[in-house]
Amino acid sequence: MSKSVVITGRLIISIDKRSTVSIGDHVVLNSVVSKNSLEARGPVIIKSLSPSARIKIGPETGITSSTISAMIDVTIGARxxxxxxxxxxxxxxxxxxxxEGRSRRHLGLPAAEPHHAVMIEDDVFIGARSIVLKGVTIGRGSVIGAGSVxxxxxxxNTIAAGxxxxxxxxxGE
Incomplete structure (x- = not known):
């Protein structure tokens, strides 16, 4: 971990020993309700789903009671x-x-599943209970409304919701 990472409440890190997780300086990982203006319902969860997974959390980022999981790559920018x-x-x-999955499992092979990196650029705000799905890039300075998929x-610099x-x-408009 980097210097000055603040963890308040519960943090669950579940990673394959061969995967990569990097957390920048001055990141806040919070799951305590008194430290959030709305609520904090559960732990912050950081999870790798494969040995080659990479999760990068940029400096000065704040995460409350959310789950980040990567099969390939999830990158979260600064601030x-x-x-x-x-x-x-x-x-x-x-x-x-x-x-297709059943037949592959029957042969002892992993189930085929598409994976696409997620990139959240610097200075983005993601509202409570939003879901960011595979293959998405959220551009610098954007705001995602609560509950969005x-x-x-x-x-x-886009405000998006729904x-x-x-x-x-x-x-800025």
């Missing part, structure tokens, strides 16, 4: 704020085509 109850993942976490890229998450304005 990002992630609200309570968010999920950020680069994986489907299940077999997309059940019949981000399944497509969000351009820099399910599916769609642009609703520009930061």
């Amino acid at each position: 990002v704020l992630i609200g309570s109850g968010c999920i950020i993942t680069d994986s489907d976490h299940h077999i997309v085509r059940p019949q 981000v399944s497509r890229n969000i351009a820099p 399910n599916p998450c769609m642009p609703v304005g520009k930061v």
